[in-house]
Amino acid sequence: MIRFLKFPENLSHLKCIILFNALIFFCSFATKAQTEHRLTGTVIDSLNDVVSGADVFLIADKDTLTSITNTHGRFVFSGFKADRIALLVMSIGFKPYTRSFQFKEGQLNMDLDMVILDLESNLLNEVIINGRDKPIKIKRDTIEYNAAFYQISENDRVEDLLRQLPGIEVDAHGNATTMGKPLQKLRVNGEDFFTSNVKDFISQLPASVVDKVEIINDYGDEANFTGMKTGESQKMLNLVTKSGQNRGTFGNALVSGGTNKRYGLQGNGNLWEGSKQIGFSSSSNNTNNEAGVNTAATAGINYRDKLSNGVTASAAYNYGYNKNISEQLNSTETVTTDGTIFNKSQSASKSADNTHNINFNVQSIANKSYFQASLGGSMALKNRDGDILSKQTGLIRQDLQSESGSNTKTPALNGNFVWARSMEKPGRSMSAGVVISSGVNQVQDDLRNKLSYYNRQNQLVKDSIVNRFIDAENRTNLVTADFRYSEPLSSDNDSLVKRNIDFSYFFSMSKTRNSLYTKVDNSIGNSSVVDSLSSIYSSAFLFQRFAVNYRYQAERLNYSLGLTLQPSQLTGQYKGNETKISHFELNLSPIVNLSYNLSNWDNFAFVYSGSSTAPDFYQLQPVPNISNLQNVIIGNPNLKSSFTHSGNLTYQHTDEQTGSTLQLALNGAVVEDQVVSNVILLKDTLNSLKQETHYENANGAYLIGSMYSYALPFAKNKFNAELRGTFDYINMISYANNDLNTNRNINFSQSLKFRMNQRRLTLTTSATYTYSSNRYSIELLKLRNIETWQFNWSGRAFLNKNFSLNADVSKKINSGYSLAVANPMLINLSLEKILFKNRQGTLSLQAYDLLNQGNNLVRSISDNSITDSQYNQITRYFLVSFNYRLQNFGHKKTK
Structure with a gap:
């Protein structure tokens, strides 16, 4: 209706x-x-x-x-x-x-x-028409959701609305994704919104002010102005507010405390007058416990306003502090041609991070010109102390006890300038941009190690105590510049069709200088530099891209077809070797960017991109890195840059009558000259074996991935069912003892979700099955498979006008991990009471992990190694919270 x-x-x-x-x-x-x-x-x-x-x-x-x-x-x-x-x-x-x-x-x-x-002010008698809103429309690069089609409650935030939208996922921490990609930018009514922090503001803005939700494939303001869209797009969230709701004052204050010394303090306030935006935020808590026990504090302020017609300026400053106390269990299997190395380790660490970020930006959008300039800086300071006890068995039998302390300082500065211009001739445009950045990473490590060697009969042969002091400094300077020009071609009688020929040039120069000094104390306490473990290495990577393409734009069909020529040169030199290293690469790749709307409900899109990547400095530096004595790393200065070909095909369909949606995606990538590790086993002085990791270029890496999502609303959208799945086949390559090793990695997931949206009751249930398999070519017939079943149930019931009960239950069943792991059932409950006449206060009692079964288990795959990791957590605790929300939207603009 x-x-x-x-x-x-x-x-x-x-x-x-x-x-x-x-x-x-x-x-x-x-x-x-x-x-x-x-x-x-x-x-x-x-x-x-x-x-x-x-x-x-x-x-x-x-x-x-x-x-x-x-x-x-x-x-x-x-x-x-x-x-x-x-x-x-x-x-x-x-x-x-x-x-x-x-x-x-x-x-x-x-x-x-x-x-x-002018706002429509002559609205009088109400007329009721039986009909049905169109829930979703597809408009070129945009999917538009009609918010009126979905159920929202009085105190729902935008994140609660997004959770109902088919194809969009919002996890328990407020991170939003669509089609497997994160929503990286936020706008409201097409304008930049405060800091564009999607996670923060979808949890603050009330869902009631939103008229439409748009998910946009964004290529940047420069591309939107000129029409020249190239490369990979980012997913942008644009919220279109209801009429008169494009200004207001909003924020909240939160105080919480509980058992296990849990506490939380948060306050933020935002003044929004269209283009004028002033906001501040601050928080302090120790309730984030994904990896260890964290104590965090943040503070920030931002300002945005129009200086004149079309000119907007903004400034922002953010500070963050994070203290982490972590205990970790690792189980690693490394596959070699001679056998498997097993490593089980226990570690404990304490770290404290301080980060500062500041940014200034000016943007001008006029009839025929676009201008944007920004300047930003950051400073990160990190202190870390840690202990590790590692026991290595299998092909190599060793024990390692390590104590370490490190201090890291990372200042950085960056600036960019973009200019674009539309010429007198319709469709003719040009643009140019420059980006400059400079950063330093300074690390001081104090490593104290005791290495125990065993013979093949597991008898202790030797203890070796090694203390090292490492001073490392990495300086990186980057300059990029680009120029684009578009020339319209003669048009036919159909004035809705536009044809252009686009020319572009991109230049990038990065220079890196890395100094590494390894010191030891002699018998009288004086330190001296170990020349064989020290070096000064410098490298430069020059990359250019020449591109020409034909661009066609019509009401339903849009495409770009062309070619790119991408020469790159990697040079390097290290102290002690007068021979300079120089590698030149020339790559030719196509330009393909196609979007076809069959109707307002169907869209096909395909994008191909090619990119070149230089090796990291630690992969080039030909000096042993002894941070881990059980696996010494030595770089290869003869590495070449790699080149990645990637393509993405998507199809999106919405049923006009039922509101059901179908989203399909197929992607693939092939990497030429990928930089991979080569784990070599060498004999040590005790006639045993030790590991050294080197780096090589290799071909053969590729991936094929797919995903689908089908969502069906019914009973006037009070119920919604969604079937979602992914399948990825990844051919990973590496070397082991100079022999090529292939890891065929298969990942599969299947999820069924059901949601009920009623005014007084919401329920969400889901069942997810995931499967991961790894087969190594050098160790035939031995599979490493992980299977996980996860069942989730969450609900919210309004007991009366002021009370609501929330419940979240999940059960996970794991198999295939090398670490002993339980199959936890997590139960979280909360009771909320709305306070005050304006209903903006909330008092809540929360109980987390009532059965105390929480654990955190992660698997990571790196070349010829598989690592299962588990962290300490505080998962069961009780919390009492008071939250006051300030929100006043739609008031008249002050003069």
Whole structure:
């Protein structure tokens, strides 16, 4: 059921349509078709805020052209020949805008600086029409969800709304993903929103102010301005608010305390007046326990406002502190041609991190030009102390006791500048950009090791005590520059079609200087440098990309086809060797970027990209890294850069009647000259074996991945079922004793989720099965498989107007890990009471992991090694929290 408000007859839309058709009739007789024209404009409301997603109609002679305003409220029409035209702009919640225009003799371009829409104020009697909203629309690079189609409760945040949307996942920590990719940028009504921190603001903004949710394949503001979209896109979340809800004051204050010395303090406040945004945040807690026990504190402030028409400036500062106390169990299996090495280790560490980030940004978007400049800096300080006890068995039998302490200092500075310009000829544009960054990573390590050697009869042969002091400094400077130019091609009679030829050039130069000094104390306590374990190594990576492509844009079909030529050169030199290392690579790859909308409900897209990657400095440095005496690492200065070919094919479908959605994705990648490890077994002085890791270039690495999601709402969206799955086949390569080793890795997951959304009761249940298999070519017939079943149930029941009960239950069944692992059942409960007349206060009692069965088990795969890791956690505790939310949206703009 859809509710509309009836207009008085003298102000009805019928008169607008009659007037608009009269303008059309007049224009069709007054046309003087001479040259091609271009019309641009920006649509705003009476409060000077842009209106995105507005429908714009242009009548030029016998042609009717349509457009939709972008996230900046801009629309563009080009290629029409009529001198007299009519314009109609319509958007929900605003009065229609109609006007006719006349191009002067010889005038080619006309810019309507501001098209102002007035809020619809003559809404009177309510009329009820039986019908059904369209839940989802697909518009080129955008999926649009109609928020009115989904159930929200009084205190729901945007993250609660996102959890209902098919194809979008929001985990327990507030991280949002779609099609397997994270939502990396946030905008509201097409404008940058505070710090664009998706995780923070979807937990603060109330769902009630949202009219539409848009998931956009974003190629950046420069690409949006010029139309030249290349490379991989990022997923951007754009929230379109309800009429008049684009300003307000919101924030919250939270105080919590509980058992096991758990506590939490949080406060944030935000003033939002359209383009003017002022926000601050602070927090302190020790309730985040994924890997060890953390104590964290943060503070930040940000400011954004328009300096003048089209010019926006912003500044932000953020501070973070994190203290971690961690105990870890590791079980590692390393496969070699001679056998398997097993390593079980216990470690304990304490670390403290301090980070500072500051950023300034200025952006200008005008009719024909775009400008953006930013400057940022960061400083990270880290102190760490740790103890490790490692027992190595199998092919090599050794014990290692290690104590270490390290101090790390990492200052960095970066700046960028982007400029773009639309030329007089419609469709002709150019842009240029420069990025400069510089960073230093300074590390001081104090390593105290005791290594015990055993013979083949497991008898202790020798103890070796090794103390080392390591000073390392890595300096990296990077400069990138790019230039793009687009030339429109002659168009045919169909003015909705645009054709361009695009030229682009990209330049990147990175220089790295790494110094490593290893010192030991002599018998009288003086330190001296070990020359064989010290070096000064410098490298430079020069990368260029020349590209030309043909770009076609129509109402439903958009594609770019072309070629790139990518030369790269890696050079290096280290002290003590006067011979310079130089490797030149030349790669040729296609440009393919295609999007086809079969309808408003179906979209195909395919993107191919090719990229070159230089080896890391530690992979190049030809000096032993003795941080782990059981596996010494030695770099290879003769490494070449690698090149990755990757492609992604997606299909998205929405059923207009039922609201069901189907999303499919297929991706693949092939890596040429991938940098891989070569684990070599060498005889030591006791006629036993020791490991050394070297690096080589190798071919043969590739992956094929797929995912699907099918969601079906029913019973007026009170219920929703979703079936989701992934399948990945990864061919990983490495060397073991100079023999090529292939690891065929298969990952499969299948999930079924069911959700019920009622006004007083919400329930979500899911069952997920995951399977992972690794088969090594050098150890035939021995598989390493992991299987996991996970069952989740969560619900929220409103006991009355002020009380609600929340429950979260999960059961995991594991098999295949090398560490002993339980099959935990986690039960979390909370009771909430809403306080005060304005209902903005909440008092809650929370109980976590009632059965005290929580554990954290992770598997990682690296070349010819598989590691299972488990951390200490405090999972069972009770917490009492008081939260006060401040939210006032839609108030009038202060003058």
